[in-house]
Amino acid sequence: MTAKPAFASSTEALNALTIDDIRAAAARIEGSVVRTPMMRSKTLSDIAGCEIWLKFENLQFTAAYKERGALNALLHLTEEQRQRGVIAASAGNHSQGLSYHGSRLGVPVTIVMPRTTPTIKVMQTESVGGNVVLEGETFDEAYEHARSMEKQLGLTFVHPFDDPLVAAGQGTVALEMLEDVPELDCLVTPIGGGGLISGMATAAKALNPSIEVVGVQAQLFPSMYAHIKGDEMECGGDTLAEGIAVKAPGRFTSQIISELVDDIMLVEEEALEKSVSLLLQIEKTVVEGAGAAGLAAVLSNPEHFAGKKVGLVLCGGNIDTRLLANVLLRDLARQGRLARLRITLQDRPGALFKVMREFDRHHVNIIEIYHQRIFTSLPAKGLITDIECEARDREQLDALVKSLEDKGYRVNPVELN
Template sequence: MDSTATKPVAARDLLTIADVRAAAERIAGAVVRTSTDYSRTLSAIAGCDVWLKFENLQFTAAYKERGALNALLQLSDQQRSRGVIAASAGNHAQGLSYHGTRLGVPVTIVMPRTTPTVKVMQTEQVGGKVVLEGETFDEAYAHARRLEAELGLAFVHPFDDPAVAAGQGTVALEMLEDVPELDMLVIPVGGGGLASGMGTAARAIKPEIGLIGVEAELFPSMYNVLKGTQYPCGGDTLAEGIAVKEPGLFTSKVLADLLDDFLLVGESDMEGALALLLQIEKTVVEGAGAAGLAAVLANPDKFKGRKVGIVLSGGNIDTRLLANVLLRDLARSGRLARLRLTLQDRPGALFKVMEEFNKHNINIIEIWHQRIFTHLPAKGLITDIECEARDKDQLDALVASLRAKGYDVSQVELN
């Protein structure tokens, strides 16, 4: 925007369909044109027609490549020779590093010292130079801005940049080219770059389309800005890709005129959506990538009968975290459980309990005895039994049988 302009620029003019179409031309052939596929099974579960945009299949496994590349391609020759810098511990770091290296542009990424080693390694593997500075993202961001000035580097913001947002908007261009009958898009929102770009493109192509933003309940930063609420921001969210405390100023202005509604999703909803995508679509997404589906499944009345496009925005999830999510989903569905029983500490007590598990054909995975740190008398003990059942009904039948025989049984619940 020209700072010398005397007339304020309307929010709808901050980013236009022409910007997005120009970005599409620039990046064509250099990013994957991911498919938009209909999911018969998810549609049956959700009560609406569900179409999935598989941005987790980009080379760096996230849509962030689009905006990073569009910004890189608009640098001057001098900026390219000096290089670019960004603060990011996530997908923007990898997308910028990959395409910068491919174009011969030096890329420096500042990350907090607390960044997991795997993210540092992934960024370095695609050509980025990583500088670790500060304990928080804000400290890393401030250091990146200092280096920008000291070294004369071009700063590429992960979301609050028209060129970046325009690149992200190409996701919507492709979705509506492939499935023009879509009448609603559900878009994850962190800083707002993806939603700004996609919303701008979709609204220009199909003015009546519904645009729904989605944030994690623990980080409702953009929701607060647009809705005027003051919900707290912070916590350990599965959706770290959209865990932004301060949304973009530019993107906030754009989204204020675009979104028809804004939804917040809980951690268990995102865990369930992530597990469904793996089980049904055989595709791995990160927490933020599951946010759109989580919102649709948690709000069936809003989407009933609609033709809904959902962006699977990224697939970079730690394998151990993925394993935890899948096991927790099994527990919520009743396939896995931990039963807590109070027993007498005498020969044969545990054997009698095992007989009940055998009768109900339920597999025992692990057993823990606790004799010392209990509220029971000295001859009592608490036994936790982790087990695997066919389904919740089979597990409930076992619990009923144990209680009928006089055992005190409770199930250790998940949050």
């Protein structure tokens, strides 16, 4: 394995990654990664107005497609490079995929992560054999330290996306999808640095030049979108899709994308949350925010995908359980099945009881009650009570609110941002 070449043009980049490279990668990694299922979702198809096929890459051993590219790169190492070991900068799925397969092959793997990396991610990487070095406050600082260690220790750097060998491994996802469902009209693929979509677009366009390839980025991190469109756009914020929250797109991958990808769509945080929730409720499968980006794009652009046969990659399932719980509860709130009602009352005996009677009459379950007498702008004899409650649906909740208002209560639902 040699250092990543610099590509002066898109033509050079396209020549560095071909369908033959991806087929060779597929043969190389066969049996060492999971050939994940490709399944049609009847319910999601009905919701989206198109035929949805899901590729369950969240069922890989490390719960992400990143194993494919990492393993393909490892299998290109010379014996001397294997003995010295490899290094990468990553706080995500690449670190686990590289560590797992490096450990399996007897190749020492060092992963540099920012000191701000959550402990669970450090532990997950170490549990599959990686040696974690914490350095810097940001990913950029960790990356620079990894490149410094590469030179000092004679290690081989394995980039998480901007490398033809890595992209060839990721392209095997599209090979499998089109082997299983060759008549797909469209592939919808998340974009972070661009390794996955570069490999997938290369494979898909070689097998079917008329197939549409659509990339998806979070609205908060539109780095590749802005680069391809030639726009200046801010990147930053707390996105649910942290796996594709990349501020600087790859140089190699951006050249492939500019030539082969038909469109890039941006999705809002609410669409990502809804899609994570839908996949769990309907398909009974856990995906991280990046893994739900494809579905979010389809649901946000129904007119574009109407009637098409669409392949979506559920690229990863590594989501913090507390975050997942928050996403599910917020989705229930948006559906009107959970609510917090702020009700103004007079501070007198029986006032709260009368309100409770309305909840009982409408069969709305009360979860929690907060009384506020002191920190309020109301007169001294007034009080505010916040009632968290659970309803069957929004219609049932609206009926309760109307009933309370008809009886003279001032009711303000506390809305999500």
